[in-house]
Amino acid sequence: MSGKxxxxxxGDNSGKSTFAVNLACALSSRDYLVGLISSSLTYGNLxxxxxxxxxxxxxxxxxxxxxxxxxxxxxxxxEESKNLFFLSAPTHYTGLLCETxxxxxxxxxxTAASLVFDILIIDGAGELANPVSGxxxxxxxxxxxxxxxxxxxxxxxxxxxxxxxxxxITGKQxxxxxxxxxxxxxxxxxxxxxxxxxxxxxxxxxxGELENAGTPIYLFHDRVCRRYGRVLxxxxxxxxxxxx
Numbered sequence: 001m002s003g004k005x006x007x008x009x010x011g012d013n014s015g016k017s018t019f020a021v022n023l024a025c026a027l028s029s030r031d032y033l034v035g036l037i038s039s040s041l042t043y044g045n046l047x048x049x050x051x052x053x054x055x056x057x058x059x060x061x062x063x064x065x066x067x068x069x070x071x072x073x074x075x076x077x078x079e080e081s082k083n084l085f086f087l088s089a090p091t092h093y094t095g096l097l098c099e100t101x102x103x104x105x106x107x108x109x110x111t112a113a114s115l116v117f118d119i120l121i122i123d124g125a126g127e128l129a130n131p132v133s134g135x136x137x138x139x140x141x142x143x144x145x146x147x148x149x150x151x152x153x154x155x156x157x158x159x160x161x162x163x164x165x166x167x168x169i170t171g172k173q174x175x176x177x178x179x180x181x182x183x184x185x186x187x188x189x190x191x192x193x194x195x196x197x198x199x200x201x202x203x204x205x206x207x208g209e210l211e212n213a214g215t216p217i218y219l220f221h222d223r224v225c226r227r228y229g230r231v232l233x234x235x236x237x238x239x240x241x242x243x244x
Contacts, residue, residue, distance in 0.1 A: 002114040003033075006239060007136040009124040010146035011156030015178050018207060018217065019146055020123040021049040025218040026232040027119050028084035030240060035075055035117035037110070038088040039125040039132035041101060046088040046123070050078050051214015053091040060089050060132075063113075064105050071109065072116040080219065085117070106135040119239065126156060128163050137169055142239065147197070148178045149189035157193065179203040199235060202227045 008023070010016035017038075024036040038046045038060065047053055054076050063074035075085035114120050122136030124143075137143060147153050164170055177197040180186045190197065204210075204217055204224050218229045 002111070003035075003116075003118045003120055004142075004239065005110065005114055005120045005122070005136070005140045007122040007124050007133075007140035007143045008146065009126075009133070009137065009143055009173075010148075011126040011153055013150075014126070014146040014148050014153065015201070015207075016146045017045055017049070017123050018211065019144070019176070019201070020121055021046065022216050022218040022228070022232055023144075023235060024084055024086070024121050025081065025216045026229065026236045027121075027239065028078075028081045029218075030236060032083060032118040032240065033116075034084050035072075035113050035120045036084070036086040036123065037113065037120065037132065037136070038086070038123050039130050039136065040089055040123075041130070041132070042089065044089040044091050046086045047091055049211055049214065049216060050080075050086060052076060052079060054088060056090070058087075060087050061101075063087055063109050064101055071112040075113075087113075101131050103131045103135055106131045107139065110135055110139055128160065138167060140169075140172060142174060143169060143172045144235070145173050145175050146178060146201075147175060147189070147193070147195075149180045149184040149186050151184075154189070154192055174198050176201060181205075199231050201231055204228055 008016045008020040020036060024034050028034040044054060058074050058076050063071055075087045078084040078086060124133035124136050175195050175197045177200045179200055179202050181203045202224055207217060210217055210220055217225050218232055
Protein backbone atom coordinates (compact mmCIF):
# COMPACT_ATOMS: atom_id res chain seq x y z
CA MET A 1 0.00 0.00 0.00
CA SER A 2 1.44 3.36 -1.01
CA GLY A 3 1.85 6.25 1.39
CA LYS A 4 0.43 9.74 1.14
CA UNK A 5 2.20 12.22 -1.14
CA UNK A 6 2.25 15.88 -0.14
CA UNK A 7 3.93 18.67 -2.10
CA UNK A 8 5.03 22.03 -0.69
CA UNK A 9 5.11 24.85 -3.22
CA UNK A 10 5.76 28.56 -3.46
CA GLY A 11 7.80 31.24 -5.14
CA ASP A 12 11.29 32.39 -4.23
CA ASN A 13 11.70 33.36 -0.58
CA SER A 14 8.26 32.00 0.29
CA GLY A 15 9.63 29.85 3.11
CA LYS A 16 8.54 26.62 1.43
CA SER A 17 11.72 24.64 2.19
CA THR A 18 11.66 25.77 5.83
CA PHE A 19 8.03 24.70 6.02
CA ALA A 20 8.66 21.36 4.28
CA VAL A 21 11.51 20.46 6.64
CA ASN A 22 9.55 21.36 9.75
CA LEU A 23 6.38 19.65 8.55
CA ALA A 24 8.47 16.50 8.07
CA CYS A 25 9.72 16.83 11.65
CA ALA A 26 6.19 17.30 12.98
CA LEU A 27 4.85 14.27 11.09
CA SER A 28 7.76 12.04 12.10
CA SER A 29 7.10 12.88 15.76
CA ARG A 30 3.74 11.13 15.35
CA ASP A 31 5.52 7.83 14.63
CA TYR A 32 4.96 7.98 10.90
CA LEU A 33 7.82 7.03 8.59
CA VAL A 34 8.41 10.23 6.63
CA GLY A 35 10.44 10.80 3.47
CA LEU A 36 11.36 14.29 2.30
CA ILE A 37 12.56 14.93 -1.27
CA SER A 38 14.18 18.17 -2.39
CA SER A 39 13.47 19.37 -5.93
CA SER A 40 16.73 21.34 -6.12
CA LEU A 41 18.90 19.74 -8.79
CA THR A 42 21.98 21.91 -8.34
CA TYR A 43 22.15 22.63 -4.63
CA GLY A 44 21.77 20.27 -1.68
CA ASN A 45 19.70 22.54 0.54
CA LEU A 46 18.29 19.94 2.95
CA UNK A 47 21.74 19.22 4.35
CA UNK A 48 21.84 22.77 5.72
CA UNK A 49 18.50 22.45 7.47
CA UNK A 50 19.44 19.13 9.06
CA UNK A 51 23.11 19.92 9.67
CA UNK A 52 24.29 16.75 7.90
CA UNK A 53 26.24 15.78 4.81
CA UNK A 54 25.06 13.18 2.31
CA UNK A 55 27.30 10.12 1.87
CA UNK A 56 28.57 9.59 -1.71
CA UNK A 57 26.53 6.41 -2.17
CA UNK A 58 23.24 8.19 -1.34
CA UNK A 59 21.32 11.15 -2.70
CA UNK A 60 18.86 12.31 -5.31
CA UNK A 61 20.78 11.37 -8.47
CA UNK A 62 21.44 7.80 -7.27
CA UNK A 63 17.72 7.43 -6.57
CA UNK A 64 16.86 8.74 -10.04
CA UNK A 65 19.38 6.88 -12.13
CA UNK A 66 19.83 3.52 -10.46
CA UNK A 67 17.27 0.81 -11.12
CA UNK A 68 17.27 0.02 -7.43
CA UNK A 69 14.25 -1.59 -5.74
CA UNK A 70 15.65 -0.54 -2.33
CA UNK A 71 15.14 3.17 -2.95
CA UNK A 72 14.92 3.81 0.79
CA UNK A 73 18.67 3.14 0.96
CA UNK A 74 19.30 6.29 -1.12
CA UNK A 75 17.68 8.49 1.52
CA UNK A 76 19.73 9.83 4.43
CA UNK A 77 18.43 9.32 7.95
CA UNK A 78 18.00 12.45 10.04
CA GLU A 79 20.15 11.85 13.10
CA GLU A 80 17.60 13.38 15.50
CA SER A 81 14.71 11.16 14.41
CA LYS A 82 14.50 7.47 13.60
CA ASN A 83 11.39 8.15 11.48
CA LEU A 84 12.64 10.92 9.17
CA PHE A 85 14.69 10.42 5.99
CA PHE A 86 15.62 12.96 3.32
CA LEU A 87 16.74 12.86 -0.30
CA SER A 88 18.72 15.76 -1.72
CA ALA A 89 21.36 16.63 -4.30
CA PRO A 90 24.87 15.61 -3.22
CA THR A 91 26.83 17.73 -0.77
CA HIS A 92 29.71 17.85 -3.25
CA TYR A 93 28.27 18.51 -6.70
CA THR A 94 29.73 16.12 -9.26
CA GLY A 95 28.80 17.63 -12.63
CA LEU A 96 25.82 18.48 -14.76
CA LEU A 97 23.77 15.58 -13.47
CA CYS A 98 20.58 17.65 -13.55
CA GLU A 99 20.59 17.56 -17.37
CA THR A 100 19.91 13.83 -17.31
CA UNK A 101 16.81 14.03 -15.08
CA UNK A 102 13.59 13.03 -16.86
CA UNK A 103 9.96 13.34 -15.81
CA UNK A 104 9.51 9.59 -16.29
CA UNK A 105 12.46 8.87 -14.01
CA UNK A 106 11.10 11.21 -11.35
CA UNK A 107 7.64 9.63 -11.46
CA UNK A 108 9.23 6.19 -11.06
CA UNK A 109 11.27 7.40 -8.09
CA UNK A 110 8.30 9.04 -6.34
CA THR A 111 6.13 5.96 -6.88
CA ALA A 112 8.83 3.69 -5.44
CA ALA A 113 9.42 6.00 -2.46
CA SER A 114 5.69 6.17 -1.71
CA LEU A 115 5.78 2.40 -1.15
CA VAL A 116 8.53 2.81 1.47
CA PHE A 117 7.24 5.76 3.49
CA ASP A 118 3.93 6.42 5.22
CA ILE A 119 4.10 10.05 4.12
CA LEU A 120 6.25 11.45 1.31
CA ILE A 121 6.84 15.20 1.13
CA ILE A 122 8.13 16.87 -2.04
CA ASP A 123 9.78 20.25 -1.49
CA GLY A 124 8.72 21.83 -4.79
CA ALA A 125 10.37 24.56 -6.86
CA GLY A 126 9.08 27.96 -7.90
CA GLU A 127 10.25 27.44 -11.49
CA LEU A 128 7.73 25.47 -13.55
CA ALA A 129 10.26 23.50 -15.63
CA ASN A 130 11.66 21.58 -12.65
CA PRO A 131 10.80 17.88 -13.23
CA VAL A 132 10.86 16.83 -9.56
CA SER A 133 8.53 19.65 -8.60
CA GLY A 134 6.26 19.10 -11.61
CA UNK A 135 5.85 15.39 -10.91
CA UNK A 136 5.32 16.11 -7.23
CA UNK A 137 2.53 18.56 -8.00
CA UNK A 138 0.85 16.10 -10.35
CA UNK A 139 1.13 13.09 -8.02
CA UNK A 140 0.37 14.81 -4.70
CA UNK A 141 -2.85 14.36 -2.75
CA UNK A 142 -2.37 17.81 -1.21
CA UNK A 143 -0.35 20.86 -2.26
CA UNK A 144 0.53 23.36 0.45
CA UNK A 145 1.27 26.67 -1.27
CA UNK A 146 3.25 29.17 0.79
CA UNK A 147 2.82 32.93 0.44
CA UNK A 148 5.12 35.59 1.85
CA UNK A 149 3.18 38.85 1.33
CA UNK A 150 4.88 40.89 -1.40
CA UNK A 151 4.37 42.16 -4.93
CA UNK A 152 6.82 39.46 -6.10
CA UNK A 153 4.62 36.75 -4.54
CA UNK A 154 1.55 38.17 -6.25
CA UNK A 155 3.37 38.21 -9.61
CA UNK A 156 4.57 34.62 -9.13
CA UNK A 157 1.06 33.41 -8.37
CA UNK A 158 -0.41 35.23 -11.36
CA UNK A 159 2.34 33.74 -13.53
CA UNK A 160 1.49 30.15 -12.58
CA UNK A 161 -2.30 30.40 -12.96
CA UNK A 162 -2.37 28.85 -16.46
CA UNK A 163 -0.03 26.06 -15.32
CA UNK A 164 -2.29 25.28 -12.36
CA UNK A 165 -5.36 25.12 -14.59
CA UNK A 166 -3.65 22.90 -17.16
CA UNK A 167 -2.54 20.43 -14.48
CA UNK A 168 -5.99 20.51 -12.82
CA ILE A 169 -4.43 20.96 -9.38
CA THR A 170 -6.47 23.92 -8.12
CA GLY A 171 -8.63 21.67 -5.94
CA LYS A 172 -5.57 20.16 -4.25
CA GLN A 173 -4.05 23.49 -3.21
CA UNK A 174 -4.14 24.63 0.42
CA UNK A 175 -2.85 28.18 0.80
CA UNK A 176 -0.70 29.18 3.77
CA UNK A 177 0.17 32.76 4.65
CA UNK A 178 3.45 33.67 6.28
CA UNK A 179 2.93 36.49 8.74
CA UNK A 180 4.73 39.57 7.39
CA UNK A 181 7.70 41.02 9.24
CA UNK A 182 6.73 44.62 8.57
CA UNK A 183 7.84 44.70 4.93
CA UNK A 184 4.32 44.31 3.51
CA UNK A 185 0.85 44.46 5.04
CA UNK A 186 -0.70 41.01 5.30
CA UNK A 187 -4.30 42.19 5.02
CA UNK A 188 -3.48 44.16 1.89
CA UNK A 189 -1.92 41.05 0.37
CA UNK A 190 -4.96 38.92 1.19
CA UNK A 191 -7.23 41.53 -0.39
CA UNK A 192 -5.02 41.67 -3.51
CA UNK A 193 -4.95 37.89 -3.92
CA UNK A 194 -8.59 37.08 -3.19
CA UNK A 195 -7.57 33.69 -1.79
CA UNK A 196 -8.71 31.78 1.26
CA UNK A 197 -5.75 31.05 3.55
CA UNK A 198 -6.28 27.93 5.63
CA UNK A 199 -3.34 28.61 7.95
CA UNK A 200 -1.09 31.47 8.97
CA UNK A 201 2.51 30.85 10.05
CA UNK A 202 4.05 33.28 12.55
CA UNK A 203 7.15 35.23 11.60
CA UNK A 204 10.20 33.56 13.18
CA UNK A 205 12.95 36.11 13.50
CA UNK A 206 15.55 33.45 14.32
CA UNK A 207 14.68 31.20 11.34
CA GLY A 208 17.90 32.00 9.43
CA GLU A 209 20.04 31.54 12.53
CA LEU A 210 18.45 28.17 13.30
CA GLU A 211 18.80 27.06 9.68
CA ASN A 212 22.54 27.85 9.70
CA ALA A 213 22.86 25.89 12.94
CA GLY A 214 21.11 22.85 11.41
CA THR A 215 18.22 23.09 13.90
CA PRO A 216 14.65 22.84 12.58
CA ILE A 217 12.23 25.40 14.04
CA TYR A 218 9.95 22.58 15.22
CA LEU A 219 12.69 21.28 17.52
CA PHE A 220 13.49 24.67 19.05
CA HIS A 221 11.25 25.65 21.92
CA ASP A 222 11.14 29.39 22.36
CA ARG A 223 7.71 31.07 22.34
CA VAL A 224 7.54 31.95 18.62
CA CYS A 225 8.90 28.56 17.51
CA ARG A 226 6.27 26.83 19.63
CA ARG A 227 3.57 28.91 17.88
CA TYR A 228 5.01 27.87 14.50
CA GLY A 229 5.04 24.28 15.74
CA ARG A 230 1.38 24.39 16.78
CA VAL A 231 0.39 25.34 13.23
CA LEU A 232 2.46 22.42 11.93
CA UNK A 233 0.68 20.09 14.34
CA UNK A 234 -2.70 21.23 13.03
CA UNK A 235 -1.59 20.57 9.46
CA UNK A 236 -0.11 17.20 10.47
CA UNK A 237 -3.44 16.22 11.98
CA UNK A 238 -5.15 17.18 8.73
CA UNK A 239 -2.72 15.06 6.71
CA UNK A 240 -3.05 12.09 9.03
CA UNK A 241 -6.83 12.22 9.11
CA UNK A 242 -7.09 13.35 12.72
CA UNK A 243 -4.89 10.55 14.06
CA UNK A 244 -2.46 11.58 16.78
